Amino acid sequence: MFIAQAFKFRHEFWRYIVVSLLIILIHTLAQVPFMVALIFKEGPDILAQGTDQSALFSVLEPNLNLFLLLLPFAAALGALFLLLKAVHGQNRKSITTARPKIDWKRVWFAFGLWGALTLIITLVDYYVSPENYLLNFKLVPFLILVVIAVIFVPLQTSFEEYLFRGYLMQGFGTLAKNRWFPLLMTSVIFGGLHYFNPEVEKIGDIAMVYYIGTGLFLGILTLMDDGLELALGFHAANNLISALLVTADWTAFQTHSIFKDLSDPAAGFDILIPVLVVYPILLFVFAKKYKWTNWKERLFGEVVDTSHAAEMEELGN
Structure with missing residues (x-):
């Protein structure tokens, strides 16, 4: 089983804490080029004047802005x-x-399904x-x-999936020895880290229903399918199609997309429908x-450490 595989490797929980802190440090350091570019463009006061995030993300040329925003995720994934x-x-697989090996057909099926649906929904709207x-x-x-976008967005989404639905799902799973705890914890942390997105600033705290709900959806995909493949494909399609198709002045990804959304976002069905109906x-x-x-x-079942039993069986043979 997906979580139980971690028992075969060094899985003391302090290791997950150390690695998580190092990842945060590396991700933070990789944001320096973005900060330097802002200061070069607007002067040092740009970071100290309380400018809202959506305004900060519109200072640089959109393609440069996107590249610098995605760079920390690529560094953190590596x-x-x-x-x-x-x-x-532990190995990546x-x-x-x-x-036995990564099922790329699953990745592409999830990518194609959600990419096509996103495109259809946007064109209908x-x-x-x-x-x-x-x-x-x-x-x-x-x-x-x-x-x-084609190069760096999949790196960004893959980092989030590998960190939350892969690495931390296994870490919390081997700690609690059940499945519901890692599902809940990774979803809440995943949603919580999106709290500072400009979308939340614009729509309000109810937007967290969408982010935490999306984390739960991706976690359920991972546990039910015994792997990250579907979550990797879905997440990549969601962010890539969004970056290429529609942008808005109040989003983190302000790009040279095909369309610009002029509507005023409202907290309501737009937040609840994906979580309660689409997912x-x-x-x-x-x-x-x-x-x-x-x-x-x-x-909700238990996560059983079968690594020692497998070793004993192998020695017996």
Whole structure:
């Protein structure tokens, strides 16, 4: 099973704390180029005048802004893989899947499904409410955006999935020896780290329902499917299509996207529908395709350390 694989490696919980702190440090240091670029453009007072985040993210040229915002995630992902090996003696496959090898067909299926649905939903909304959109397309900046986004957005989303649904899911799972605790903890921490996003600043604290709910959805995908593949594909499609298709003045990703959203975001059905309607439907689709069973055990059951038993069996043979 996905979580129980961590028992085969050095899994004392202090190791997870040390690695997490190092990852935070590396991610923070990798934000220095963004800060330097802001100071170079606007002067040192830009970081001390209480400017809201959405305004900070609009200071730089959008493609440069996106690159510098995504750079820390790429650095942190590389650091996570290096520390995983150095501190835990663990390989990347073991925090990706319980299958013999990573199932890339699952990654692409989730990516294609959610990417297509996001595209359809956006185009339908554009057709119904064209006054809420401004055509923002400029060929050369958009092509540069495509290169940056295709390379760096999957690194950003993969870092979040490997950290929360992979690394910390296994860490909390081996600590609590059950599945519900890591599912809850990783979802709350994942949502909590989005609290300082400009979207929350604009919409209000109710936006946390979406972020924590998304964390729960991705955690359920991971536990039910015994691996990160579906979560990796979904998350990459969600952020990549958003970066390329629609931007807004109040989002973290202010890009040279095709459309610009002019509507005033409201806390309501836009927050609740994905969590209460769309995600359950997607879970149903995935469950049917991959024949998921035994939901209670997979989401709430115990995590058993079978590593010693396997070693004894191997010695006996």
